[in-house]
Amino acid sequence: MRTFKDISALEEGITHAIAEYIRKAIEWNGSAHILLSGGTTPLVVYARLAKENIEWNKVWIGLVDERYVPLDHPKNNERALRAAFGEVVCSQAHFIGMVHDDLDADHNLSVVSVEYQRFMERTDFVLLGMGKDGHFASLFPNDSSSEVDLRAESVKILCTTAPDFPTERITCSKGMLKQAKEVVLMITGTEKETIFNDNKETGLPVGYLQREFGQLNVFYAP
Numbered sequence: 001m002r003t004f005k006d007i008s009a010l011e012e013g014i015t016h017a018i019a020e021y022i023r024k025a026i027e028w029n030g031s032a033h034i035l036l037s038g039g040t041t042p043l044v045v046y047a048r049l050a051k052e053n054i055e056w057n058k059v060w061i062g063l064v065d066e067r068y069v070p071l072d073h074p075k076n077n078e079r080a081l082r083a084a085f086g087e088v089v090c091s092q093a094h095f096i097g098m099v100h101d102d103l104d105a106d107h108n109l110s111v112v113s114v115e116y117q118r119f120m121e122r123t124d125f126v127l128l129g130m131g132k133d134g135h136f137a138s139l140f141p142n143d144s145s146s147e148v149d150l151r152a153e154s155v156k157i158l159c160t161t162a163p164d165f166p167t168e169r170i171t172c173s174k175g176m177l178k179q180a181k182e183v184v185l186m187i188t189g190t191e192k193e194t195i196f197n198d199n200k201e202t203g204l205p206v207g208y209l210q211r212e213f214g215q216l217n218v219f220y221a222p
Contacts, residue, residue, distance in 0.1 A: 001218040007188055010221035014186060015048040017219070018125060021182050025124035026058050033118060034125045035172060035180070037064045037137070038077025041129055042186060046084035056092035062119050064128060064177065065138035066098035068105060068159070068168035075166055098157075098170045105159060105168065112170060113157045119172070120155050123180040130187055134195055134204030138162060138171035141204050149173050150208050174208060183213055187220045 004010040018034070025032035036042070067075050078097040082090050096115050101108040128136050138160045139146040145160045153175040160169045177183065187193055196218070200210040209216055 001220055004219070004221040007221045010186070010188065010219055011044050011048060014042075014045050014127070014184060014219050015052065017184060017217075018045070018049055018127065019052040019054060021125040022054055022059060025181075026055055029122070029124070030058065032059045032124050033062070033122055034059065034127075035062045035064045035119060035123055035177070036081060036127050037129045037186075038066065038080055039129055040080075041188060042127060043080060043084040045127075045186075046081060047086070050085045050089045056089050060094045060096065060118055062096045062116060063098050064126060065169060065171035067162075067166045068099060068102070068108070068170055069166050070102040071097070071099060073166075109157060109159055109170065116157055116172070120176055123176070124182065126177050126180040126183045128177070128183060128185045128209070130185060130192055130196060130206055132192060132195060133163070134199055134202075134206040136185070136205050136209055137174075137177060138169035139174060139205045146205065147203075149175075150205055153178070155179065174212075178213055181215065183216050185209065185216060185218045187218060188222075190222050193220055193222070 022032040066077050100111045155176045156173045
């Protein structure tokens with residue numbers, strides 16, 4: 001765990017780390033495949049990242065998970081990420097969202113499963129957050145689909161149910177995220193730090209991160 005003095009320093013540290021992971025992936029593979037989390041916490045990081053010297057035309061950006069709502073919905077993760085990165089980056093990078101059909105969840109899942117084959121074959125970097133209930137991505141405690149996936153190693157996209165609105169979610173599986181070359185977990189606040197430190201051996205989703213993700217790097221600020 002890397003600890004920073006405050007959130008601003010944390011955001012700066014994560015920005016530089018992601019930029020370096022992307023540059024290395026481009027150097028080694030000719031492209032970078034990254035999966036990013038939504039929510040409000042990392043949005044400043046994405047705005048900072050947009051100012052980095054990166055060959056964005058060689059970067060494929062996907063989502064760790066998404067709320068199953070239309071792109072113009074205020075809770076849509078893709079909408080927030082695109083706004084944070086700005087038009088210049090979004091016009092150059094290859095951005096692949098998770099909501100293609102907001103009226104038919106089964107059809108949408110089949111489309112995303114095809115669109116995300118690139119990330120299933122190779123993911124260079126993943127940025128995760130963690131909820132106060134110990135969830136990561138959209139893999140939640142007390143959700144049957146999440147619990148089945150956490151005990152498996154399947155590399156796929158699945159639908160899960162969140163405890164709060166909007167409850168319908170789409171997420172990369174644990175197995176898919178686990179095969180990424182680099183994984184960073186961003187944690188803010190002492191409450192979440194305690195949850196992370198106290199649940200390694202429990203059945204909460206975060207426990208699987210700690211036990212199984214050997215490439216996990218935790219970036220924390222109180």
